[in-house]
Amino acid sequence: MAVFAIGACPECRAAVLESVFDAHFWPRVATAALPFVVVFGVAWLLARVDLGGSP
Amino acid sequence: MKRATKATRDGRRGPLLAAGFLLGVGLGGFVDGIVFHQILQWHNMLSNVLPPLDLVSAKVNMVWDGLFHAFTWITTAVGVALLFRAGGRLDAAWSGRLLIGAMLSGWGAFNVIEGVIDHHLLRIHHVRGGADAFAWDLAFLGLGAALILAGSALSSVPVRAPGWSRPSAPSVA
Numbered sequence: 001m002a003v004f005a006i007g008a009c010p011e012c013r014a015a016v017l018e019s020v021f022d023a024h025f026w027p028r029v030a031t032a033a034l035p036f037v038v039v040f041g042v043a044w045l046l047a048r049v050d051l052g053g054s055p
Numbered sequence: 056m057k058r059a060t061k062a063t064r065d066g067r068r069g070p071l072l073a074a075g076f077l078l079g080v081g082l083g084g085f086v087d088g089i090v091f092h093q094i095l096q097w098h099n100m101l102s103n104v105l106p107p108l109d110l111v112s113a114k115v116n117m118v119w120d121g122l123f124h125a126f127t128w129i130t131t132a133v134g135v136a137l138l139f140r141a142g143g144r145l146d147a148a149w150s151g152r153l154l155i156g157a158m159l160s161g162w163g164a165f166n167v168i169e170g171v172i173d174h175h176l177l178r179i180h181h182v183r184g185g186a187d188a189f190a191w192d193l194a195f196l197g198l199g200a201a202l203i204l205a206g207s208a209l210s211s212v213p214v215r216a217p218g219w220s221r222p223s224a225p226s227v228a
Contacts, residue, residue, distance in 0.1 A: 009110050016114045019105075031177055032100065032119060035169040036126045039080045040133075042164060046157075047073035047137075 066148030072210065074137035075154045079161025079206070081131025086162075087169075088127060092120045097183040104179055156210025163202025170196045 091098035099107055100119035107113035138154075141147045173179050174192040181188035182195045 009114075012111050012114060015111045016118070019111060019115045020118050028101070028119065029122065031173070031179060032122050033126060035165065035172050036080075036130055038168050038172070039077070039130065039161070039165055043073045043076050043080075043137075043161075046076055047069045049069065 067144075067146050068148045068153060068210075070137065070141035070144055070147040071149065071153050072157045074134055074141050075157025075210075076161035076164070077130050077134030077137060078154075079134075079158035079163075080165040081127050081134055081161075082158065083162030083165050083202075084123070084127035084130065084169075087166075088120065088124050091182065092123070095183075098180060100180060102180045102184060106184070150212070152212055153210045156206045156208070159202050159206030159209065161206070163199040163204075163206060166199030166202065167196055170199060 087098065092100070096107075099113075099116035100123055101116050105112050105115055107116045142149065170182075170192060174181055174195070182191035
């Protein structure tokens with residue numbers, strides 16, 4: 001606990017939190033998630049399109 | 056009790072392809088995160104909009120890199136679940152070659168999708184910042200395309216279902 005409390009830069013924490021949870025937070029979450037949404041869509045298609053298999 | 060009999064038809068590729076694809080995305084995403092974000096520290100999530108030039112901005116980028124890893128972990132976990140489900144399906148193809156091919160394709164597809172969206176369209180980061188950022192980004196797309204081609208070549212082989220069909224009901228004499 002003491003190690004966590006002293007940290008590398010305890011005085012930075014407020015600035016970091018302020019910068020993470022600013023007005024861009026949700027758009028950035030969406031941006032980070034977007035490639036994964038696309039790949040889940042591709043996987044969904046792959047699971048249904050049976051390439052080369054018999055019906 | 057009757058023994059199960061060998062299945063003789065090709066299995067459905069979809070379940071194993073989808074599982075391998077997501078596992079490839081997840082494991083490829085971890086390679087990206089571990090090698091580029093952490094070891095080389097080139098590719099931090101917001102490095103083009105918030106360059107990690109001081110400790111606060113480096114920590115903020117670290118938070119967003121962590122979110123990237125969280126999505127990568129979820130994708131890997133879903134891939135493992137789909138693989139487990141495919142393994143239990145008697146009509147699903149079961150082939151190491153198909154699985155490895157799908158994983159390579161997934162890794163490559165993720166490089167291409169993430170590269171196009173994050174590097175070229177939204178420009179939130181590049182593979183490596185600086186004057187030659189565009190060349191690094193193109194090389195990343197090229198690696199992705201090569202992985203897709205290699206994976207497609209590997210997975211385009213005939214495969215069979217796991218090998219055992221359900222035993223038929225015992226006949227009454």
